[in-house]
Amino acid sequence: MGHAPLNVSALRDRLHQLASREGITQWDLGASRSNSASVQVDRGEAKQLKASQRSSITVRVWNRDGLVGITSTSDLSDAGLEKALMGAHQASAFGNADDVPHFSPLAKAPTDPLDRPLKNSEGIQSLLKNLLEAEKELLSRHPAIETVPYNGLNEGSSERIYLNSDGALRQAQRTQASLYLFARAEEAGRKPRSGGAVRLALGSAELDLNGCIDEAAERTISHLNYKPIDTGRYLVCFTPEAFLDLIGSFSSMFNARAVLDGVSLSKADTIGQQLAVPFFNLIDNGLHPAHVGAMPFDGEGTPTRALRLIGDGRLESFLHSEATARAFGVQPTGHAGLGAKVSVGPDWFEVHRSEGATLPGDHLDHRTTSDSFVLIESLNALHAGVKASQGSFSLPFDGWLVNGGERISVEAATVAGDIRELLRSIVQIEADPIVTHEGVCPHVWVDGLAITGEA
Structure with a gap:
């Protein structure tokens, strides 16, 4: 071609x-x-x-x-x-x-x-x-x-x-x-x-x-029968796409260039700290077989590889270019662009639960659960509603209020919170990883998220 x-x-x-x-x-x-x-x-x-x-x-x-x-x-x-x-x-x-x-x-x-x-x-x-x-x-x-x-x-x-x-x-x-x-x-x-x-x-x-x-x-059809939702705190299940969008919006947490420039939630000494629940794992894997846009090397010629960013809830690595790796005394990770100021960015996220972990919400399954919860299908206005350097987000979403297996589309509502609190409030990571166009992720459940219904 x-x-x-x-x-x-x-x-x-x-x-x-x-x-x-x-x-x-x-x-x-x-x-x-x-x-x-x-x-x-x-x-x-x-x-x-x-x-x-x-x-x-x-x-x-x-x-x-x-x-x-x-x-x-x-x-x-x-x-x-x-x-x-x-x-x-x-x-x-x-x-x-x-x-x-x-x-x-x-x-x-x-x-x-x-x-x-x-x-x-x-x-x-x-x-x-x-x-x-x-x-x-x-x-x-x-x-x-x-x-x-x-x-x-x-x-x-x-x-x-x-x-x-x-x-x-x-x-x-x-x-x-x-x-x-x-x-x-x-x-x-x-x-x-x-x-x-x-x-x-x-x-x-x-x-x-x-x-x-x-x-x-x-x-589209599932959103026709919509109703307003009451403002309150809810048990929330994110679809894989919605969760990957949210994590991607806060990827400066893992970005060594953002850390050095002082525009990241993380600091140089955040490596090793507990960032999320102990059964949460996040890998940046630009070589994943399902990643259609994979390239074997980055803008500086560094080979692409799978990099564990969060392992068992702890921050393990940052994404590095040659210059940031030198500043941190580590090897480049294959995430650099080439330009006047070399940029750093993620490739393809994989989210999964730790093997053998007992999860507080192990009984939760978005297809069969009788509990009442909000299923968030997609997050909107990510550029406007995310303050990445502060950790806060307030985002309109499309989704459903699910009660006893019955889904009712939410008319209009906003979900808000802090990404650090959210990562520590995860109660269930379902076992089935789902390949999406932007990464691999199961359905992820978070308890106590603030949702504002818009009358």
Whole structure:
């Protein structure tokens, strides 16, 4: 699919020649290229057809004083590379002496093999035909479903490269496809209700279209019979997607860059502290077999690996780039981007319970429990309602009040709390891990969460 892979050996040789001609002895280059085709539809008509190609190249040069300059380009011709090297070299005179990145010590370490066969593209006409059929099928599921206002079908390929003057040479390719369907239902005299679903795959032919339609229809229809909820404290069960969204919003807790910048709940000495209930485990596993977007190395060339962030409730690790790892005296973890200030971010979360642990809410199961509880399906307004550096959240949600197995959709309500209290108030992590489009997680139960009903 898309363009032929770059010849990285030839690219490295050209850079070596250009650099030595300019008297540059230390440099590196990170590049990512992608192309994608996407379609959106509206009531049986094509709404948007889009094909795009992107490439971004970052070149860093260290000068004789050890200061680094950085430049970005999208031009891989000899003239473009020479211009980028020269620009970075000139910029290095103004480099920040207090924050000098180095090469990752693991940039030449072996990477784990990734079993991600590249898939052929189906083409934009095939995408359009499939999405029109999916929209038509979803609209037919219930008379109240009038529109599918948010929808999209996308396929594409991408390539990542890292090389440096020390001999590091990394290259990886992947293909990926995604589908999302978000339906809106309206009944006379009632508020509009909505629900949606997402599917990812290595190629668009492998996407589970029917599963996506079924889930979007089921979620939308289940919210039609809604009622207000009383304000109070509730036993709450989070769906895997909702819990992963919440944890992801507070990922600065595990981010060494955020710790060093003073914008994280964690401090350097938080490692080893009890952060959650003793049966809670969180792993960042960018190599998980279900992670469609996996890459074998990060922006600095460090191999991707599974990293235990929380083990038996204790904070065990931070996510590191080369620079943060050096500051903490540890190895980089494979979570870095490459830029003027190297960013750090998570890949793919896995949540699971400790083996053999006795949980206070072991009898709780979202399918069979007779207890009264609130099932939170999805959290909204995460960017506005989360104060990550303070730990607090106040978020509108979609979900149901479940009583004796009967589900009644919650009309409008907000769940609020503190992430540290929430992690210490978990009473049950169900045994079945569920693969979602953003990680692996079972249903997670938390007791005593504050819910405000909106009349």
